[in-house]
Amino acid sequence: MINRRTLWRGGLALSSTALLAACHHAWTLDAQDVSVRGHFPALQFQMTDVATGKIVTQANFRGFVTLVYFGYTNCPDVCPLTLAEMVKIIGLLGKDGPKLRFLFVTVDPERDTAPILAKYLHLFGATELVGLRGNAAQLSQFAKSLHADYAVHPAANPADYTVTHSAAVYVFNQHGKAEFICAGLSAQHPDIAGITRDLRHLIKTGAI
Numbered sequence: 001m002i003n004r005r006t007l008w009r010g011g012l013a014l015s016s017t018a019l020l021a022a023c024h025h026a027w028t029l030d031a032q033d034v035s036v037r038g039h040f041p042a043l044q045f046q047m048t049d050v051a052t053g054k055i056v057t058q059a060n061f062r063g064f065v066t067l068v069y070f071g072y073t074n075c076p077d078v079c080p081l082t083l084a085e086m087v088k089i090i091g092l093l094g095k096d097g098p099k100l101r102f103l104f105v106t107v108d109p110e111r112d113t114a115p116i117l118a119k120y121l122h123l124f125g126a127t128e129l130v131g132l133r134g135n136a137a138q139l140s141q142f143a144k145s146l147h148a149d150y151a152v153h154p155a156a157n158p159a160d161y162t163v164t165h166s167a168a169v170y171v172f173n174q175h176g177k178a179e180f181i182c183a184g185l186s187a188q189h190p191d192i193a194g195i196t197r198d199l200r201h202l203i204k205t206g207a208i
Helices: 004-025 078-099 114-122 136-145 192-205
Strands: 033-035 046-049 055-057 065-071 100-106 129-133 150-153 162-165 169-172 178-182
Touching: 033 192, 046 136, 065 078, 065 192, 078 100, 078 129, 078 192, 100 114, 100 136, 114 129, 178 192
Parallel strands: 065 100, 100 129
Antiparallel strands: 033 178, 046 055, 046 129, 065 169, 150 162, 169 178
């Protein structure tokens, strides 16, 4: 004989699961975040972690929600602003902050030596910030995989030394799958609360 209480409990569990699934699929990203799920390749790279001097790959960041940003330490505005806003977000995440890693990939490795990049990121005071440096081939391959643009024009005069780069932050889930792009962190008035909600949701559910 079927136990009605058991059947009811099973039905409740099924309903709860269905409800959670519906909520999961109904998630709406903040207006400054753009879904790229299914349109970008999985995270893949090989570079040097400037804090340790060790070669790292995407495998070293499995289990973390991983953000990728291409920049350089001599950037006068966009890079420091993006990092400062990212540190605010990490603070707002509270206990979920350590479950995230922000990979700052230098597009200017000639000037951004390992000590310089490590010191630069240390100034922002968040251990979740990871400096990555690679050779020309490693950098080009990594940037190309994410359709990120950059260009470096060296010059003897520092005033004439120019660097351009994409300002987007690429967000990957704990399994290295691309989820969305933060396009507004360097905006004049970024929606920090909205971006934080999206990252917290990803940290807790593993997908958007």
